[in-house]
Amino acid sequence: MQIWFNLHAALSFTFFYAFCFIGLITFLAYLLVQHLQMPFVLS
Secondary structure: OHHHHHHHHHHHHHHHHHHHHHHHHHHHHHHHHHHHHHHHHHO
16 A cells, blocks of 8 residues: 555656656746747847
């Protein structure tokens, strides 16, 4: 039972960190796109 609990906790932390990592990458990609579009908008 303890092993199953540890496995469940490990999966929960893995999904949590994966969600945060994907969110961070999406945010950085959004900033990169905005930065790349800026010169075209200004010109």
